[in-house]
Amino acid sequence: MNKRKSIFRAIASCTLSAMMLISAGCGKSQSAGGPGGQGGQGGPPPKIAVITKQQLSFWDDVRKGAEDAGNELGAQILYTVATSDNDYVSQVAAIKEAIAADAKAIVIAPNSQTELNSAFDEAVAKGIKIVNINSKVNDYGKIDSFIRSSDIDGGAVAARNVAKILENKGVDYEKLGKIAIVGHTASTAEERIEGFISVLTSYASQKIKKPTITETDPDKMREAEEAAEAEYNSKLEKFSKSFIQGNRVAERDKAKEEAFNLLKEDGNGISIMFATNTNTTLGVCDAVSELKLDDKIIVVGFNSDEEELSFIRKGTLDGTVVQNPYMMGYVGVRYAKRLIEGTSVTCDLDIGATFVNGSNMNDEYIQLLLYPDKF
The missing domain is CATH 3.40.50.2300 (Response regulator)
Structure with a gap:
């Protein structure tokens, strides 16, 4: 102590x-x-x-x-x-x-x-x-x-770490599936979601490449550039439409039900799931684990309940914003x-806020954040 x-x-x-x-x-x-x-x-x-x-x-x-x-x-x-x-x-x-x-x-x-x-x-x-x-x-x-x-910053932390996971996996943003969000009922959820969507969209804008222009005729160059820009913007718009959200929920079992509904509707079309507090994180993890999608869906949550940490150790939860x-x-x-x-x-x-995952959860400072009563 x-x-x-x-x-x-x-x-x-x-x-x-x-x-x-x-x-x-x-x-x-x-x-x-x-x-x-x-x-x-x-x-x-x-x-x-x-x-x-x-x-x-x-x-x-x-x-x-x-x-x-x-x-x-x-x-x-x-x-x-x-x-x-x-x-x-x-x-x-x-x-x-x-x-x-x-x-x-x-x-x-x-x-x-x-x-x-x-x-x-x-x-x-x-x-x-x-x-x-x-x-x-x-x-x-x-x-x-x-x-x-800051809830906006917390959502941004989640997004930055999702981007890092995508980079490590070599995922092409243009081939990424839907990004599902299960939010809680308190006002903090809105800003966390705002920060998450904004920052992940920013990463996508950098990773989605503009078409290469091969036109050499000066008279046709401007037309080719405009076509390339239109195609790039179309890809960004498609990415922005990949975010789907469930109803706001307060309890873990309701979050599980909401996650099931999203997964049932889109099946394996979902690549990422983001939950905004403890109960929504646990509910999403319950659904993903029960459907045996642990290795197929990136799951990122919020807070550090012991059951959330167990889901990190199990591999269902890729990380949580603490x-x-x-x-x-x-x-x-x-x-x-x-x-x-x-x-x-x-x-x-x-x-x-700090992002905790399987790689850093045993670090001394992270352990202090997770278990302050043991120090």
Whole structure:
């Protein structure tokens, strides 16, 4: 645990210091010890509520980071987890419980962009500071700070590694089959998909070659160039139409069903499958494994549940985009404590993402990301 804390603390300190230098301050209390708490000057430890999305190992790691920061900084952590990534009802209840418990700050990964607003208003009226982690509350303007791994960048990381796999396999982009996407119901899915499609399409534009022009007659050269450009654009358009998407789903079994529907419809015409969170990744892997398509379809997912790692070892899952949930919880509580004390914090902090596959999953830093409680 000491090794884990020292490494992550060093990373967090560097990240916080750098961001404080380049970013304008956000969420500063009117005065230390004013609305928001004791300012850390005597009295009982301030209470910080940490509210997460659902019962998965990702959120367990967020909790570990939050609790380590709480222990280090002398704050009492009130932890609550919802039942699924669209369960906002229990999150509303958790916010109200935090208010009743006299919490001075709330660190929350919201399950809705709008349904929590009234509860947030109640908290803000009591001087409670709000740190938003993971998925953004786009329709609420009183968030003090937003900490996350950029979802667009996460999708881009997935795409870059798919491109690397295609290159290693010597795959011709013009002969590539369909690219199926199974997304989850939270707002984070849209940006992950956007980043994935944009970057993979960019790779395709570089790999798809323009026809060679053999015309030597100057009078016909322009016509030949226009024909070559039209043919190239036609190939790019064909590639852009190769992306197919299933319905958004929240549960693993629904993701498996959606993957089955896509595979049934297109069969072996699918070359790549991209899933946007833990449950969709597991559902896609279930379907691909059951249909024995492990060696025929490139599968890339999100997050680092132990079952996802098992699918990597088995060869069903080619890799997964791993955020740093421990850091998310740790820095979230650090920011909350600063806000309670009246200190400005960064408005928007991106903690990055890492691609994990069979080649690097045993590296020390990757092991630290995957199993922070073992270090």
